[in-house]
Amino acid sequence: MLDNYFDYKKHRTNFKTEVIAGVSTFLTMAYIMFLNPVILSDGGFDFGGVFTATALATALACFIAAFYAKTWPVGLAPGMGINAFIAYGVCLGMKYTPAEALGAVLVAGVVFLIISLTPIRAWLINSIPKSLKLGIGAGIGLFLAIIGFEIMGLTADNPVTLVQLGDLSNPLLLLGAGAFVSMIVMEKKGIKGNIIIGIIVFSAIAWLGGWAKFNGVVSAPPPMTHLLTFDLGAALSASMVTVIFTLFFIDFFDTAGTLTSVANVSGKIGRDGKIEDIDKAMLSDSVSTVAGAMMGTSTVTTYVESAAGVKAGGKTGMTSLVIGILFLLCLFFSPLATSLPKEIDGAALIYIATLFVRNIVDIEWDDIAEAGPAVLAMIAMPFTYSISHGIALAFISYAAVKICTGKLDVNPAIWVIAALSVVSFAVA
Numbered sequence: 001m002l003d004n005y006f007d008y009k010k011h012r013t014n015f016k017t018e019v020i021a022g023v024s025t026f027l028t029m030a031y032i033m034f035l036n037p038v039i040l041s042d043g044g045f046d047f048g049g050v051f052t053a054t055a056l057a058t059a060l061a062c063f064i065a066a067f068y069a070k071t072w073p074v075g076l077a078p079g080m081g082i083n084a085f086i087a088y089g090v091c092l093g094m095k096y097t098p099a100e101a102l103g104a105v106l107v108a109g110v111v112f113l114i115i116s117l118t119p120i121r122a123w124l125i126n127s128i129p130k131s132l133k134l135g136i137g138a139g140i141g142l143f144l145a146i147i148g149f150e151i152m153g154l155t156a157d158n159p160v161t162l163v164q165l166g167d168l169s170n171p172l173l174l175l176g177a178g179a180f181v182s183m184i185v186m187e188k189k190g191i192k193g194n195i196i197i198g199i200i201v202f203s204a205i206a207w208l209g210g211w212a213k214f215n216g217v218v219s220a221p222p223p224m225t226h227l228l229t230f231d232l233g234a235a236l237s238a239s240m241v242t243v244i245f246t247l248f249f250i251d252f253f254d255t256a257g258t259l260t261s262v263a264n265v266s267g268k269i270g271r272d273g274k275i276e277d278i279d280k281a282m283l284s285d286s287v288s289t290v291a292g293a294m295m296g297t298s299t300v301t302t303y304v305e306s307a308a309g310v311k312a313g314g315k316t317g318m319t320s321l322v323i324g325i326l327f328l329l330c331l332f333f334s335p336l337a338t339s340l341p342k343e344i345d346g347a348a349l350i351y352i353a354t355l356f357v358r359n360i361v362d363i364e365w366d367d368i369a370e371a372g373p374a375v376l377a378m379i380a381m382p383f384t385y386s387i388s389h390g391i392a393l394a395f396i397s398y399a400a401v402k403i404c405t406g407k408l409d410v411n412p413a414i415w416v417i418a419a420l421s422v423v424s425f426a427v428a
Contacts, residue, residue: 006070006316013315018073021314022322025075027193028305029323031348032058032077033330034199034337038345039147040298043087045098048222048334053296054078055221055331061288061300062324066317069280073309073319074262076288077327079301080352081140082250084147085387086298090243093386096234098226102293103235108247109289109299115252116282125256127413132394133253134363135374139381139390140250141356144349146382152176152346171211175202176347183351192308195348202347203340216335226296242424246388251299255285258304266310369405373398392421 008014037050054077061076090101115121149155153173158164166173179202186194206212234240259281262268268276285302292300309319360378364370373394381390399418402410 006318008316008318011071011315013313015318017313018316018318019322021073021309021312021319023326024192024312025073025303025306025309025314025319026323026326027196028308029075029077029303030193030326030330031195031199031352032080033327033333034196034340035080035345035348035352036078036083036297037337038151038340038342039083039087040098041087043091043098043101045087045091045296046222046225047338049225049227049296051334051337052221052224052331053226053292055327056224057288057292057295057297057300058327059324060291060295061284062320062327064288064291065281065284065302066320066324069277069284069320070317071268071277071315072259072262072281072284073266073314073316074259074281074306075303075309075320075323076285076300077303078292078297079251079254079299079303080349081144081254081356081387082247082301083298084144085246085250088147089386089388094243096240096243097231099229099231100234100240101298102226102230102296103232104240104243105247105299106230106290106293107232107235108244108251109286109293111244111248112252112289113283113286116279116286121279121282124252124413127411128253129370129398129410129414131363131367131370131374132377132398133257134359135377135394136250136391137254137257138357138360138374139378139394140387141353142378143381143385143387143390144356145353146385148346148349148353150346151349152343154346170343171209172206172341172343175206175211175341176343178202179344180347180351183348184354195351198351199340199344199348202344206341206344207339212341213339215339218332219335221331222334224296228294229296230293241420242388242392245420245424246391247299249391250387251285251289251301255282255302258302258306261304262302262306262310265307266315369401369407373401388424392424396421 033054036054037047040050041047058077065072065074065076086101090096153166153170155163156166179198183194183198207214259278263275288300363374376397377390377394380393381387395418399414
């Protein structure tokens with residue numbers, strides 16, 4: 001039955017290859033099961049509830065992709081960067097409750113869904129300059145890095161310099177440093193699942209050394225404490241407009257960029273430059289965001305780690321189906337998730353940050369008008385501790401540079417987003 005549905009012969013693949021591809025992608029993105037609850041719980045979410053929601057939302061999203069966007073061998077899960085924005089920007093920074101934050105995620109997902117069904121989708125994908133996309137992506141990476149430094153204990157507060165080096169005598173910090181190095185070494189050697197392997201191995205060392213408490217491995221899944229708890233009242237208020245725009249912006253363009261990358265690897269880009277079935281992949285992503293918000297987790301998005309499965313030979317939605325099944329099995333490992341030392345979780349965040357930042361090599365560095373706003377986005381996000389502020393400043397500066405240099409032939413979306421960004425600062 002699966003052979004007929006996914007049409008292995010047409011795509012020159014088989015069941016065994018698709019299963020191997022699914023396992024490969026799962027290993028590269030399984031870290032989200034541990035990091036998403038850690039990050040969102042800092043913003044007031046219930047750890048166990050987020051753990052269960054992460055597993056179920058991820059599985060459902062992968063099943064949607066498998067059976068609707070069945071020519072895309074991709075994995076979907078709550079996105080890194082967006083979850084940090086929700087926890088540290090929206091909940092801790094702007095003082096919204098988890099229910100109100102989930103309401104914003106839901107509204108942003110509905111907007112994404114509507115746009116995915118209209119020609120606006122293609123217009124938006126082509127509207128944002130590549131340099132800004134890369135700069136914003138790198139900025140999100142640096143935002144994750146500063147959070148990782150704090151969680152890991154590498155930085156501490158200082159009344160004069162604001163930050164200083166943390167306590168290097170802390171054995172858990174040193175184990176986190178070892179985990180970070182090991183993740184890099186394993187990637188260099190082409191070992192799949194380097195993040196999850198680094199987390200588990202160095203956590204085990206912490207348990208054996210008595211520096212962290214081991215709570216067990218398997219248990220019944222925690223209750224879904226955030227199921228259908230979203231609050232649309234705050235989400236539909238004027239003060240939440242910038243939050244919803246930021247959630248939509250990150251999800252939309254991250255998904256578009258990820259799908260383009262996967263399409264390049266899998267050969268899904270035609271001679272005319274169009275990507276095969278991208279409309280179905282985008283729609284699957286937007287529906288998954290809506291479903292994830294209802295279950296109680298942050299924005300669900302397509303993972304660039306999907307390229308690992310493509311490189312392993314995955315060519316159909318069967319790969320996504322395998323990923324979803326494996327995440328369902330993760331439901332029973334919540335005791336293990338609560339046993340991981342936060343310092344080692346922080347190390348994983350810093351490692352993931354490097355993956356975001358390394359794309360800056362593709363910025364047009366020879367054109368300061370393109371590179372300047374991109375760099376501003378990169379440095380504004382960690383230093384203002386806000387992804388939304390970084391995006392706003394990037395668009396305002398980009399529009400201002402174009403006006404002052406007489407280069408007014410840019411996509412109208414630039415002017416619209418820049419104007420909205422000015423308004424957001426004015427009413428803040």
